[in-house]
Amino acid sequence: MRSRLQSVQRALRMNSKSMKTQVLDAKSNPQAGTQLGGRIIRDGGLVVFPTETVYGLGANGLSEEAVLRIFEVKGRPQDNPLILHVCRKSDVRELWDTVPGKAQLLMDVFWPGPLTLVHRKTDLVPDIVTAGLFTVALRMPKNKTARALIKAAGVPVAAPSANISGRPSPTTAQHVVEDLGGKIPLILDGGPCEVGIESTVLLLGSPPVLLRPGAVTKEMLEAVIGQIELHKSLLKPLCETTQAASPGMKYTHYAPKAKVIVVKGSPKRMAGRVLELYAMFGASGKTCVILCSSQSEPFFKGKEYAILGNRDEPQTLNANLFSALREYGEKADVLLCEGISAEGAGLAFMNRLLRAAGYLCLDADK
Numbered sequence: 080m081r082s083r084l085q086s087v088q089r090a091l092r093m094n095s096k097s098m099k100t101q102v103l104d105a106k107s108n109p110q111a112g113t114q115l116g117g118r119i120i121r122d123g124g125l126v127v128f129p130t131e132t133v134y135g136l137g138a139n140g141l142s143e144e145a146v147l148r149i150f151e152v153k154g155r156p157q158d159n160p161l162i163l164h165v166c167r168k169s170d171v172r173e174l175w176d177t178v179p180g181k182a183q184l185l186m187d188v189f190w191p192g193p194l195t196l197v198h199r200k201t202d203l204v205p206d207i208v209t210a211g212l213f214t215v216a217l218r219m220p221k222n223k224t225a226r227a228l229i230k231a232a233g234v235p236v237a238a239p240s241a242n243i244s245g246r247p248s249p250t251t252a253q254h255v256v257e258d259l260g261g262k263i264p265l266i267l268d269g270g271p272c273e274v275g276i277e278s279t280v281l282l283l284g285s286p287p288v289l290l291r292p293g294a295v296t297k298e299m300l301e302a303v304i305g306q307i308e309l310h311k312s313l314l315k316p317l318c319e320t321t322q323a324a325s326p327g328m329k330y331t332h333y334a335p336k337a338k339v340i341v342v343k344g345s346p347k348r349m350a351g352r353v354l355e356l357y358a359m360f361g362a363s364g365k366t367c368v369i370l371c372s373s374q375s376e377p378f379f380k381g382k383e384y385a386i387l388g389n390r391d392e393p394q395t396l397n398a399n400l401f402s403a404l405r406e407y408g409e410k411a412d413v414l415l416c417e418g419i420s421a422e423g424a425g426l427a428f429m430n431r432l433l434r435a436a437g438y439l440c441l442d443a444d445k
Contacts (some may be wrong), residue, residue, distance in 0.1 A: 100260045105129060105224040105267040112267045113224060117231025119265055120145075125152060126229050127241040127255050129269030130220040131399065132193050132278050132293070133401070134246040134255050135164070136227070136263070143205045146237050152208075153201050155244040158291075160210040162195050163183040164277070166229040171271060173287050174235060174436045175214055176201050179283050182303045188303050191221040193278040194295045195282030208237055218278055224269045227359040240277060241266075247333045247404040247435065250275050254405060275398035276427055281307065289313070291425040313430050314440055315420060320385055335408020339436035343418030344443030347410065350378035352443035353415045357382060370403055372396065383411070390417070391426035400428065404435055 101114040102289075116126040116137075125143045126137050136153060138145040140163045150157050163174060168186050171178055176199045185196060189326045200215035209215050215237075220226060229236050240248035242258045249255045252268035259266075279293030281300060287307045290295055300307055342352050370381045372390035385403055388395025396419070407414055418440060421429040433440060 085193070093178055098261055098264065099246065100256065100263055100266060101427065102256065102266045104172055105269040109227060113231045115134055116228045116265055116267055117233065118235060120228075120232040123316075125149065125224065125263045126213060126253075127259065127263060128225050128238070128274060129220045129221075129224045129252075129267060130164075131273045132220075133250055133267075134241040135236075135311040136241035137164070137224070137232075137236040137238040138206055140164075140237035141203060141205065141231065142234075143207050145173055146205060146207050149237060149239065152243045153239065153242070154309075155239065157207065158210045159212065159239075159244075160212060160216065161208050161237045161239055162216040162218050162280075163204070164225065164229055164238050165206060168219060168227040170219075170235065170415045171217055174204055174217060175199060175234075180367075181287065182283050184299070184303050185281070186219070188219070189295055189299075190219040192219075192227065192295065193221065193274050193293050195278045195280040195291075197224060197280060197290065210442040214282070216280060222269065224267055224441075228267065231348075232311065233324060245332060245334055247335055247401040247408070248277060250401050253401075257405075268348065271402075273398070275395075275401060276431055279427075282310075284309060292430050294397070295428070296423050297426065298423060313426065313431060332439070333404060333431050334435050335404040335414065337408040337411045337414045339404070339408075339416060339432075339439070341416050341418045341432055341436045341440040342443055343440060346375060346378075348443040349363070349417060350375055352441060353417070356415055357414075360413050366410070367412040367413045367415055369408040369415045369417075371384040371417040374418070376410040390419045390425075393428050396428045397424060400431055 105112045119126050122137050138149050153392040168188050182196050195216045195218040197214050197216045204215045207363040241255045242249050252266050255266050274294045279295040280291035282290050286401045288310050290309055290310050292326055342349050360367050369379050370385055370387055374390055418424045
């Protein structure tokens with residue numbers, strides 16, 4: 080595998096000098112874009128496409144060499160598994176060794192949509208996709224452009240987020256251009272992503288285990304299949320020696336250029352601690368931006384701040400988080416971020432925010 084990776088790396092270095100990235104509007108002429116993208120993927124190339132969660136960097140998921148290109152372009156560690164995207168529920172029968180009853184129930188309710196299911200793979204799936212694990216993660220996206228691209232490609236599409244590894248995930252085509260422009264042949268621009276954070280990932284087992292929270296919450300899953308467990312890494316780092324069972328579990332993710340600090344606690348105390356930090360960093364010559372909920376805005380009048388959404392509706396915070404980390408991470412030295420309750424959709428918000436902060440979180444109530 081190492082020799083193949085080295086040959087792919089050499090080819091990419093040679094091609095990157097002259098590669099031009101084409102951006103096509105997937106809404107005005109969807110068929111032309113998806114047909115071209117399908118041909119590129121069949122030929123072993125990479126295509127960026129929109130989903131309802133974030134933009135994905137897609138390749139032929141059954142080709143080891145094509146998948147190696149994903150890791151090289153992103154700078155992604157190869158022990159970080161990928162998700163295979165399908166366009167029909169029936170496609171899972173070629174990629175999983177069985178289809179558990181609970182998986183069928185969840186697919187019937189949540190597919191197409193922002194839910195990824197992990198189960199034992201067949202020999203059709205290359206080990207590089209799964210980081211050597213005996214399980215593979217599958218998802219059927221809701222976004223019509225994504226499904227049309229997969230159908231045109233005629234293969235499952237391996238696709239992590241279309242960003243440089245460790246950076247905030249892209250929720251617009253412009254974010255992709257900033258990170259990967261000149262490294263890939265085609266970006267399908269489908270406009271801003273609706274959900275704004277990556278899919279929920281559930282490991283099917285007894286009991287099922289939530290590996291990554293997302294728009295499909297623990298409560299929503301349990302309403303369909305009964306009790307599930309939360310993986311211990313959701314709100315704290317996974318040991319570096321532990322093998323990741325899902326994307327986004329092990330490495331620093333979503334980090335902007337600015338330093339990120341999370342402050343949680345009762346609203347008034349949280350705001351007081353944020354203002355103390357704002358003044359402290361300002362006195363040392365550093366610029367700060369506060370990322371907060373609409374409810375906390377009155378505390379920060381006269382300061383540099385941005386509203387992410389309503390903390391009682393965490394999905395609004397999720398939709399704007401990555402864009403805010405990118406935008407204000409370029410403008411400020413420090414981002415001071417309001418933490419919220421890790422319940423419902425708030426679990427996904429805190430999971431992404433804590434990873435962006437490298438788990439630097441202050442509790443204002445203590």
